[in-house]
Amino acid sequence: MSQISWTDVDNFFVDTLVEQDEALLAALENNKAAGLPAIDVPPNLGKMLHIFARMIGARRILEIGTLGGYSTLWLARALPADGLVVTLEYEPRHAEIARQNILRAGLADRVEIRIGAALDSLPALAAIAPFDLIFIDADKKNNPHYLEWAIKLSRKGTVIIGDNVVRSGRIADPAANDEHLQGLRHFLQLQAQDDRLTATAVQTVGAKGWDGFSLALVEK
Numbered sequence: 001m002s003q004i005s006w007t008d009v010d011n012f013f014v015d016t017l018v019e020q021d022e023a024l025l026a027a028l029e030n031n032k033a034a035g036l037p038a039i040d041v042p043p044n045l046g047k048m049l050h051i052f053a054r055m056i057g058a059r060r061i062l063e064i065g066t067l068g069g070y071s072t073l074w075l076a077r078a079l080p081a082d083g084l085v086v087t088l089e090y091e092p093r094h095a096e097i098a099r100q101n102i103l104r105a106g107l108a109d110r111v112e113i114r115i116g117a118a119l120d121s122l123p124a125l126a127a128i129a130p131f132d133l134i135f136i137d138a139d140k141k142n143n144p145h146y147l148e149w150a151i152k153l154s155r156k157g158t159v160i161i162g163d164n165v166v167r168s169g170r171i172a173d174p175a176a177n178d179e180h181l182q183g184l185r186h187f188l189q190l191q192a193q194d195d196r197l198t199a200t201a202v203q204t205v206g207a208k209g210w211d212g213f214s215l216a217l218v219e220k
């Protein structure tokens with residue numbers, strides 16, 4: 001198998017199963033025009049997040065790492081009218097593009113973007129917690145801290161998803177040891193050790209290469 005086949009299969013799945021309406025497509029176009037990196041979740045994973053949120057009847061969602069709000073749109077669309085996604089973004093420019101995309105999608109009433117380093121924004125979220133689903137997708141070196149906060153801001157039954165835990169296989173290569181890989185390994189180890197969590201991780205291939213996500217359920 002090769003990147004070409006992975007991309008072909010992703011395209012087939014997206015064409016067959018993942019209808020992206022005007023607002024989702026316009027968000028990706030707007031991100032591109034603004035020069036944002038194309039590191040948003042692929043459409044089939046965006047829809048997977050949407051389905052997860054609906055499966056658990058999520059009403060409050062926390063996202064760490066907004067970029068242009070593409071994953072935020074998928075998550076916000078899973079909510080009832082009185083639901084809320086709080087999404088945390090460090091770069092004001094990314095947050096501004098996300099704001100435009102969310103407004104265009106008619107979801108401004110159920111998305112709150114908080115600008116700043118996530119570790120500075122998280123403590124104030126105790127006032128909104130517990131969150132039903134938490135999607136961690138920012139600077140991977142801080143994932144162990146984000147996990148700690150995610151647990152604090154959760155309840156029994158909360159689902160915690162961590163993106164990009166494979167990094168083209170480098171997660172399992174002892175010779176690869178940058179700060180993000182160190183953070184991700186610690187993040188996964190903490191999920192294994194914490195008796196409040198039941199966790200797994202799944203690798204994926206697709207148009208955006210070889211990667212994967214972790215999935216944890218808060219047990220108590």
Ligand code: SAM
Nearest residue numbers: 040041065066067070071089090117118138139
């Ligand atoms: N979830 C987005 C999507 O799928 O459309 C993609 C998020 S992108 C992978 C990661 C984002 O996290 C970037 O926009 C980056 O600026 C932001 N970020 C990086 N470090 C951060 C931090 N310390 N606090 C908050 N956001 C951060």
